[in-house]
Amino acid sequence: MTYAEILSHIYALGRFGIKPGLERISRLMAALGDPQKNLPAVHVVGTNGKGSTASFLSSILTTAGYRTGLFTSPHLISFTERIRIDGREISEDSVVHLAQRVMAAAPPDTTFFEMITALAVLYFAEEGVDIAVFEAGMGGSRDATNILDGLLTVITPVALDHVEYLGADVPEIAAEKASICKPGTPLVSARQVSSAGEAIAAKAAGIGATLYRCGSDFDACWKAGKLEYRGVGVTLHEVVPGLHGRYQSCNAATALAAAEVLSGIGFPLERAALVGGVENASWPGRMEMFDGEPRILLDGAHNPAGAEALADALAEIPRGKLVMVIGVMADKDREPLLSALLPLADLVVTVSPALERALPAAELAESCRRQGAAVEIGGSVAGGVERARELAGADGLVVICGSLFTVGEARGHLLSRPFEAFRG
The missing domain is CATH 3.90.190.20 (Mur ligase, C-terminal domain)
Known part of the structure; x- marks a missing residue:
């Protein structure tokens, strides 16, 4: 099959719509040899700022020398934007090669998002990345990316979205999105409205997850057009984020805090990587x-x-x-x-x-x-x-x-x- 034929096939899977649950993706990954089991990963969930936060974090990790995968959606121009290693998009040839294997193993009712999640996992595993940052779809326990045993969960600001699947109000949605966090693993949360913050804190306490919250455990502000970061254990001055807009202070701070937490669980990061990663980050189509x-x-x-x-x-x-x-x-x-x-x-x-x-x-x-x-x-x-x-x-x-x-x-x-x- 050609690249165009592959895209035509997987885009057509959109007809299945959103079908939460891990049954199909679990069967698919098992047929592929469960490549996710040896893939260190970070989940990024939330409603707003997921892509920017994931971009900041992956840039920090790449700057530190880690071979870093990044999975995001949607794309702006080309499908290949969704799957990157160290900022480089997957090649069309790799899409063709891997997608044919994934398609051959997929149950008949596999959705578009499940298919591309499996493709990304397989690509990252076979390319030998050190760590991968996965932007979730809706987020939550039934999101296809939950097939991964995340080392860390990052939650960006939560608002009403996908109410038919996640919950009727912001606290319910926040609690469900946070449920992608694995017991005993750390959770980093951006600044939230109070009801969402309370729901996330309750979820973290219930599964023994250490919670780091923007506004109390870490924060950032602008000073003379540059970012000042007060972190979990690090303070940074005069940082110039590669992503523009005052609202990026929250996304950058959340990514920096996540990087600090990762530094303590097997991915050491120097101060220079924190600064350089934030300053080198890019996210097309956002400011x-x-x-x-x-x-x-x-x-x-x-x-x-x-x-x-x-x-x-x-x-x-x-x-x-x-x-x-x-x-x-x-x-x-x-x-x-x-x-x-x-x-x-x-x-x-x-x-x-x-x-x-x-x-x-x-x-x-x-x-x-x-x-x-x-x-x-x-x-x-x-x-x-x-x-x-x-x-x-x-x-x-x-x-x-x-x-x-x-x-x-x-x-x-x-x-x-x-x-x-x-x-x-």
Whole structure:
């Protein structure tokens, strides 16, 4: 099978939807020889900031000299972004070779996420990584990544998500996400709303997991544009994170604390690796700046929390005119997102990403006008980006946001790379 045929097959598994449980993935891994049993791993779960936190942590480990795997989802442009070793994407040839083995061993009803989790585990195991950082899907005891016996669990800020599977409110969701933590292993938590923090603490106490909490056991703040970190046992000054945005202080602090904990359980890390890893981290599509005239900023803000974080970050970016390119999915509540972002824009260009779920650009334009924004309909993502460039002027700033689909398609256009419109 070719790479394109492999992708067509595994993307088609999306028809099975979300099917929590470890039965299928357990059978699949057993058929592959259980490669997960000898793979040291870190679980990263939560609602917001998982990708950034995982990127910071994997960068720290790579900087320290550990051969480090990183599994994340979704991708922005290409499937290969999901599986990396020391920052390098898996090759298409490796995808073909490994996916054929995984497909041959998979039960008939294996889901897309189970398939790619197995592929990542097999790749990392056979490539001999020292440690792998796995961003969970939904998180929780029934998440496919729970097939791994994690050395450490990291929980990023928890909010309402996947309520039909995880729980009816934030405390229930936090408790379920935390249940991926193995008894007696450490747990590092980002700053949480009080109800989530209490639920996580109760779960940790119930399984004998040592809990490290942002705000009490470690923390970070900005000082003169640089990060000050007060850690579990280390203090760092004047760190310049590779990921931009003031909200990254929480993600960087959580990753640094996780690295400190790992240092005490078999993965020693020097101070230089902590600083260098944070400063060298990259995470495409999240406050990612393309220099030029005008500058173009990509950010995957697609929910109210993300929009507020983007708005906060934009307040510190000098600019002329701000032209915002927005494209959203029809099945998402767009009004809170627009309320946070539209007041910042001098002009909005609405676009419609190239997939069925996308809201038509004209309909989105009407929503923007109702909130008082000056709007132009851009149509396609590529057309909207080029029109926004014209409107912004040389000293302006073009901000592309609203959906990871919008950001991914725009990034593909800017880099002249084919865009694979699948999330999963």
